[in-house]
Amino acid sequence: MSTSLHSHSRDHSDSVRIFNKKKYGRRHFLKAGIGACTLLALPNVQASPLDLNERKLALLNLHTGERVKTTYWAEGQYVSEGLTAIKKVLRDHRTGETYEIDPNLLDMLQLLNYKMRSKKEFHVISGYRSPATNAQLSARSNGVAKRSLHMQGKAIDLRLPGHMLSDLHNAALSLQAGGVGYYPKSDFIHIDTGHVRQWRG
Numbered sequence: 541m542s543t544s545l546h547s548h549s550r551d552h553s554d555s556v557r558i559f560n561k562k563k564y565g566r567r568h569f570l571k572a573g574i575g576a577c578t579l580l581a582l583p584n585v586q587a588s589p590l591d592l593n594e595r596k597l598a599l600l601n602l603h604t605g606e607r608v609k610t611t612y613w614a615e616g617q618y619v620s621e622g623l624t625a626i627k628k629v630l631r632d633h634r635t636g637e638t639y640e641i642d643p644n645l646l647d648m649l650q651l652l653n654y655k656m657r658s659k660k661e662f663h664v665i666s667g668y669r670s671p672a673t674n675a676q677l678s679a680r681s682n683g684v685a686k687r688s689l690h691m692q693g694k695a696i697d698l699r700l701p702g703h704m705l706s707d708l709h710n711a712a713l714s715l716q717a718g719g720v721g722y723y724p725k726s727d728f729i730h731i732d733t734g735h736v737r738q739w740r741g
Contacts, residue, residue, distance in 0.1 A: 595650045597626065598661035603633040607661060618643055630667025630696070639668040639693040644733045648717050649696070652731075655711040656703055665728050666690060666697040683741055689719070695732035697723075705729065713738060 595613035612622035631638040669690040689695035721730030
């Protein structure tokens with residue numbers, strides 16, 4: 541397994557945790573991927589083999605220019621090194637604060653890659669947000685929830701280069717694994733691990 545992290549970041553979190561929880565294991569991952577066949581009817585979306593032995597992600601933070609390509613799950617457990625690298629790239633770029641990212645969110649991203657048959661990195665608009673940052677954004681815009689799941693490491697705003705946003709949106713909806721927001725004017729979707737729901741911004 542390997543982790544590639546470019547540039548530097550400040551890590552204000554507690555010690556790194558190693559995840560090995562059954563609730564995040566193979567059965568959960570398969571359950572979220574059951575709807576893959578429904579994606580075949582969408583334009584520009586094809587099926588591809590899903591490797592259940594390793595889970596990998598590639599991310600680019602559009603605010604900092606930092607990118608990571610890492611294996612975050614291998615041999616039946618979450619990989620501490622990979623989780624730490626992802627956490628740093630998804631930190632609050634305004635304050636430098638980091639937060640543990642919900643492993644379920646990472647699994648949703650991995651499944652989106654599978655469903656979109658993409659080898660490209662996700663472009664991240666917003667990952668973790670500190671309470672202070674979220675309060676500032678919420679004061680400026682009604683579109684930012686005061687209790688946003690971004691503050692809990694359970695939400696991300698992103699796009700996937702080379703793919704239509706509508707296809708990515710439909711793929712995210714098909715997971716039925718959490719919240720999905722569609723923001724076509726700003727060219728990104730929001731996904732989170734909260735209750736299954738959808739909206740348009």
